């Protein structure tokens with residue numbers, strides 16, 4: 001257990017990273033209808049002062065305002081008095097941090113991720129076979145085959161958490177919520193972004209490939 005204090009600099013760096021990623025993803029249309037949420041951890045994973053900065057709930061994520069993010073503790077409670085509400089999906093972030101010890105988590109809703117989650121719902125995972133971009137997950141096997149887990153979606157977010165706990169695969173830095181969106185994570189914001197971009201590429205590839213197969 002470490003008790004190194006979180007510095008103001010560390011918090012500012014987390015907010016700057018989130019601001020940059022939020023703008024980039026918004027420019028790609030990855031936050032339709034206020035959907036999506038982003039977080040970056042500050043403080044050591046195993047320490048008592050672990051916190052993360054997360055997007056405030058229900059905001060237009062294509063806009064930048066001073067009220068875009070707030071800091072919450074490892075149970076998802078705001079660290080300071082604030083009128084802002086953390087993302088409605090904060091508990092999913094808490095669980096992914098707890099399970100993986102990662103440094104950043106990004107969640108987006110896209111048409112491709114929603115379609116493939118339904119296409120492969122019977123299987124409960126999205127298969128990807130031998131595509132080069134699997135290497136973005138640091139999986140370097142020749143012709144690697146991976147399965148991206150899909151879990152049930154519920155309006156009541158705490159009901160989603162146990163299945164995330166159960167299905168999270170330590171080799172795969174992401175989990176798909178059925179007809180909802182992808183959660184991708186990494187050791188830091190740079191890695192979480194790389195993983196999210198790779199997932200979105202692979203979902204589009206799987207979708208288009210399935211159309212060609214059914215011709």
Ligand SMILES: CSCCC(=O)C(=O)COP(=O)(O)O
Nearest residue numbers: 034035036037057058087088
């Ligand atoms: C309008 S999309 C429904 C909520 C959701 O799935 C999402 O990702 C955004 O919720 P938040 O509370 O983080 O704004």
Ligand SMILES: [Zn+2]
Nearest residue numbers: 035036180181
């Ligand atoms: Zn969502």
